[in-house]
Amino acid sequence: MTTTEIAPSLHPAGPLTEAREKMGRRFAYGFLILSIVPILIGYAWLIIATLSIRTEGLLPRNAEGGIGGFTLRNWDFITDSAIWNAMLNSLLIAVAMVIGVGVASTAGGYALSRMKFAGRKGFLSMTLVLHAFKAEMLLIAIFFVLRWLGDIPLIGDYIGFNSVGGVALVMIALELPLGIWLMKGFFDNLPWDMERAALIDGASRFRVWWQIMLPQVRPGLAALSLFTFIAGWNAYLVPFTFTVGTKVANMPVFLSQLISDTAPTNWNQVAAVGLFQMVPLIIFFIFTQELLLNIYAGGSKGT
Amino acid sequence: MRVELENLSKSWDGVVGADNITLDIADGELVAFLGPSGCGKTTTLLMVAGIYKPTGGTISFDGQIVNAVAPKDRGIGMVFQSYALYPHMTVFGNISYPLRLQKLEKDEIRQRVQQVVDMMGIGDLLDRKIAQLSGGQQQRVSLGRALVKEPQLLLFDEPLSNLDARLRLTMRGEIKRLQKDLGITSIYVTHDQIEAMTMADRIAVMSKGVLQAYDVPEALYDRPKTLFVAGFVGNPPMNFFDVEIVQADGDFRAKSGGIDLVIPSDRAEKAAAVKGKVVMGLRPEDVDLVDDTSPATEGLTLTGETTVVEPLGREDLVQVSIDGVEMRVLVDKTKGVRVGDNIELAVNTTKIQLFDPETEQSLLWA
Numbered sequence: 001m002t003t004t005e006i007a008p009s010l011h012p013a014g015p016l017t018e019a020r021e022k023m024g025r026r027f028a029y030g031f032l033i034l035s036i037v038p039i040l041i042g043y044a045w046l047i048i049a050t051l052s053i054r055t056e057g058l059l060p061r062n063a064e065g066g067i068g069g070f071t072l073r074n075w076d077f078i079t080d081s082a083i084w085n086a087m088l089n090s091l092l093i094a095v096a097m098v099i100g101v102g103v104a105s106t107a108g109g110y111a112l113s114r115m116k117f118a119g120r121k122g123f124l125s126m127t128l129v130l131h132a133f134k135a136e137m138l139l140i141a142i143f144f145v146l147r148w149l150g151d152i153p154l155i156g157d158y159i160g161f162n163s164v165g166g167v168a169l170v171m172i173a174l175e176l177p178l179g180i181w182l183m184k185g186f187f188d189n190l191p192w193d194m195e196r197a198a199l200i201d202g203a204s205r206f207r208v209w210w211q212i213m214l215p216q217v218r219p220g221l222a223a224l225s226l227f228t229f230i231a232g233w234n235a236y237l238v239p240f241t242f243t244v245g246t247k248v249a250n251m252p253v254f255l256s257q258l259i260s261d262t263a264p265t266n267w268n269q270v271a272a273v274g275l276f277q278m279v280p281l282i283i284f285f286i287f288t289q290e291l292l293l294n295i296y297a298g299g300s301k302g303t
Numbered sequence: 304m305r306v307e308l309e310n311l312s313k314s315w316d317g318v319v320g321a322d323n324i325t326l327d328i329a330d331g332e333l334v335a336f337l338g339p340s341g342c343g344k345t346t347t348l349l350m351v352a353g354i355y356k357p358t359g360g361t362i363s364f365d366g367q368i369v370n371a372v373a374p375k376d377r378g379i380g381m382v383f384q385s386y387a388l389y390p391h392m393t394v395f396g397n398i399s400y401p402l403r404l405q406k407l408e409k410d411e412i413r414q415r416v417q418q419v420v421d422m423m424g425i426g427d428l429l430d431r432k433i434a435q436l437s438g439g440q441q442q443r444v445s446l447g448r449a450l451v452k453e454p455q456l457l458l459f460d461e462p463l464s465n466l467d468a469r470l471r472l473t474m475r476g477e478i479k480r481l482q483k484d485l486g487i488t489s490i491y492v493t494h495d496q497i498e499a500m501t502m503a504d505r506i507a508v509m510s511k512g513v514l515q516a517y518d519v520p521e522a523l524y525d526r527p528k529t530l531f532v533a534g535f536v537g538n539p540p541m542n543f544f545d546v547e548i549v550q551a552d553g554d555f556r557a558k559s560g561g562i563d564l565v566i567p568s569d570r571a572e573k574a575a576a577v578k579g580k581v582v583m584g585l586r587p588e589d590v591d592l593v594d595d596t597s598p599a600t601e602g603l604t605l606t607g608e609t610t611v612v613e614p615l616g617r618e619d620l621v622q623v624s625i626d627g628v629e630m631r632v633l634v635d636k637t638k639g640v641r642v643g644d645n646i647e648l649a650v651n652t653t654k655i656q657l658f659d660p661e662t663e664q665s666l667l668w669a
């Protein structure tokens with residue numbers, strides 16, 4: 001949205017309405033600033049904490065209790081390969097989820113929206129019911145499935161228990177009911193005529209899906225990808241349950257491993273790792289801000 | 304291309320879309336499917352296109368049964384009411400899409416698209432996105448996309464119903480001219496009978512999935528075979544009266560309440576066999592106001608009181624109450640008819656239609 005056209009108002013703006021508009025804008029900004037302050041303070045505290053030995057409120061304290069005591073020690077983990085490994089695992093899980101959920105949801109959503117086949121109704125209601133199950137309830141069953149997958153020759157090591165692939169598979173499965181229903185909804189709203197026109201123009205059914213229908217649901221797919229990426233990036237329960245040790249840990253699991261029961265926890269270091277985990281997400285948001293606004297503003301812009 | 308539909312039917316568990324449709328379309332002919340909403344026009348068209356599978360009957364192109372042929376192999380082009388353009392492509396992208404799927408050379412595609420857009424007068428819009436076009440321009444693009452394939456058969460599904468009245472008039476003439484110039488066999492679905500009457504070589508009138516009549520426009524207008532066709536074709540619609548045909552003094556007369564008309568014997572004879580009432584049809588334009596220039600004749604007039612007068616421009620549409628029975632007639636505006644006037648109407652009884660009230664079939668045209 002680079003330009004905004006405003007319809008000419010019916011009445012020429014007199015000094016009175018102008019003043020009122022100004023007031024309104026001031027009020028809006030004031031409200032926004034007020035509501036954002038607590039969040040900003042939270043982030044400020046987080047950043048200060050990661051750079052100090054210890055903090056008291058927002059104030060960093062040194063060993064003697066005076067103000068000061070800045071240190072970069074909390075960030076030492078940056079040079080540790082374990083965190084980069086965890087980051088990579090997080091990224092792998094998130095990306096695998098975006099791809100897996102994206103492909104399966106658009107294909108499945110299209111089929112459920114547009115094609116007649118036996119068991120279609122049953123499948124639809126079942127996915128809804130499945131979505132109602134929380135992941136926690138399924139953990140034990142999934143564990144057995146993953147163990148079994150791990151026994152498959154050749155690929156078992158990549159998709160079984162204690163593997164990044166296995167975690168991604170489970171996360172994809174848990175995300176699919178929502179994704180399929182979401183995409184089905186988007187396809188339901190597309191006119192049949194466009195599809196018929198493409199069939200008459202000479203496209204195969206697959207090509208209709210790929211070249212004609214998919215571009216129409218792009219905003220929906222973008223939103224789904226975003227939710228999925230965040231869900232994958234922040235995934236904790238599933239990776240924590242189905243991985244052992246640091247090799248296959250993702251960022252949230254790595255973070256939890258810093259909090260030990262036996263040794264005193266360095267909370268400032270935990271804060272630093274937490275901040276570090278957010279960096280990619282923040283960068284991601286900065287770059288996709290405009291796209292996101294468009295999605296939330298109601299889908300495609302038309303042009 | 305010759306098109307033949309034989310006993311073509313389509314139903315969805317209980318819902319009938321088209322019921323036993325049989326008709327043939329000659330090479331180069333433009334046939335209109337005309338009927339009220341929900342009568343099965345689109346259903347029939349989509350079966351011809353190959354989008355819907357018939358539940359019964361056959362479709363033949365040039366004597367070849369094509370029931371099992373895929374839409375893309377039927378050599379058809381189709382224009383939809385919603386235009387059904389691809390919004391993520393430019394005008395060029397839309398029109399060239401069928402050719403790109405045929406994997407033609409880039410140069411040939413460009414050349415054929417250019418030819419079509421020049422014909423449609425949209426050559427300067429090639430790089431526009433669809434959302435940046437007006438309804439009329441979108442209509443042209445969609446027609447261009449249908450034509451670029453050089454189809455053997457063109458299918459139109461109410462292509463003009465989303466346009467304003469003036470543009471509809473222009474496009475009507477344009478489509479008709481294009482169709483005749485290119486000599487492409489066409490099926491044109493519409494619920495606008497003026498569109499059907501002016502454009503079509505023959506009109507298939509449908510109702511509730513059934514083909515009611517299939518004939519040239521004049522025949523449907525002058526010699527309607529069923530009550531439905533008589534009532535549906537013509538605007539404003541035909542008036543119907545329940546009358547009894549009686550023979551007196553060698554004349555046939557249609558009588559009922561305030562109606563007492565002498566009917567030409569060639570028409571009345573066919574109805575005399577029916578005992579009791581028949582339905583008499585009279586078009587609003589087949590009457591004249593009785594005044595000094597057109598004097599009254601005994602047995603050829605109706606008198607009544609006007610209840611509504613709607614100016615249509617050149618004429619007034621006047622509603623007359625004839626002894627309690629309402630009738631609509633067209634009267635020259637210069638006659639200055641006003642509500643509450645008692646008027647006398649001279650009836651052109653040679654144009655009268657007669658129907659069997661039971662079978663709703665015409666008694667005049669078997």
Ligand SMILES: Nc1ncnc2c1ncn2[C@@H]1O[C@H](COP(=O)(O)OP(=O)(O)OP(=O)(O)O)[C@@H](O)[C@H]1O
Nearest residue numbers: 315318319320339340341342343344345346347494
């Ligand atoms: N896919 C479908 N499934 C079930 N019933 C259908 C389907 N398509 C059409 N019908 C039914 O078949 C009948 C004919 O529909 P059709 O679309 O052919 O009407 P139409 O003559 O084109 O009407 P309109 O002028 O409103 O477009 C209607 O009763 C409709 O409800």
Ligand SMILES: [Mg+2]
Nearest residue numbers: 344345346460
């Ligand atoms: Mg229709």
